[in-house]
Amino acid sequence: MKIAVMTDPGKLEIREMEIPGFRKTEVLVKISAVGLCTWEQKFYKGIPGSYPFLGGHEISGVVEAVGKEVAQDIKKGDHVVVASLTRCGECYYCRRGLDNLCENTGIESKPEPGDLWGPGGFSEYFVAKGYEVYKISSDIELSIGTLAEPLACVIRSIDRSRIEFGDTAVVLGGGVMGMIHVLLAKYRGATVIVSEPDSSRRKKALSLGADYAVDPLNIDLVEFVKHRTKGRGAEAVLFTAGGKAAIEGGIKCLVQNGTMVIYGGTGSKDIISIDPKLFHYDEVCITGVTKHTKDTFRRAAELISHGKLPLNELISEEYPFDKIVEAFERAGAMDTFRVIVKM
């Protein structure tokens, strides 16, 4: 099989290797498509960087073979999405139902054994633990399946935001993650306001169902939100990008008892200070999320299977595997959302 190894920032080479063996509890998946997430793009740009690196964690494919002890009902030819994040099932967090925080989670070196590290999706075949594999409907394009991973993460974010019918939700940032927040917040019955400086992304947000899309550099977001909520503020603020300024502005958009979810990554310059009175008198909740759980991944696979969301709108371009360098070059551009590599 072929794998695409990142040997240095900006450098990928296609290598040949044997199709790996799999254990009784594992599933061999023939990969169909892989998304180029921001995380892999960081490696491509050289931040942080440990090489050689075998990226690819937004994976969909077709089952090639199933180990004898895999418990779920799955067979050769089934279409699947792969979580690509191992869970021990025994630590405190796994037992508490918070397997996204598993103390022994890891991206196993794929393929094993080898000098490569990384989730391993930039490959023609993938060995997954039984529990990492989720069946999806064969009516759904496998490219769309690559969005199961980000969707599973955003489901967690929307759950934490406690959005209810009739609420107002402010989404900060209009990248892929912002757009998935828009889709899910709408699906939960919220009026959605997107804050994003780029005009083409604002347009995209509106086409996906956002009620308003505003440029935070040109208007006062807090005033805008208050004006549209009878002076009160939004029940949910979902931070996906924008750093300190966006977070500070977002907190001011909250109604009393509202919730802000820090979903997106932040840098060392994004430290904020908060008056605790905001918690005491206004009952504001500021929380965050990381990764996905087995449960949110299961629900993401269901949403995808039933075609509930127009996720195809988030796939900008698709490249064949041998054009993975071109795919990476395009993935970082402002005018693209998710770029997919197809096997």
Ligand SMILES: [Zn+2]
């Ligand atoms: Zn991802």
Ligand SMILES: [Zn+2]
């Ligand atoms: Zn664990």
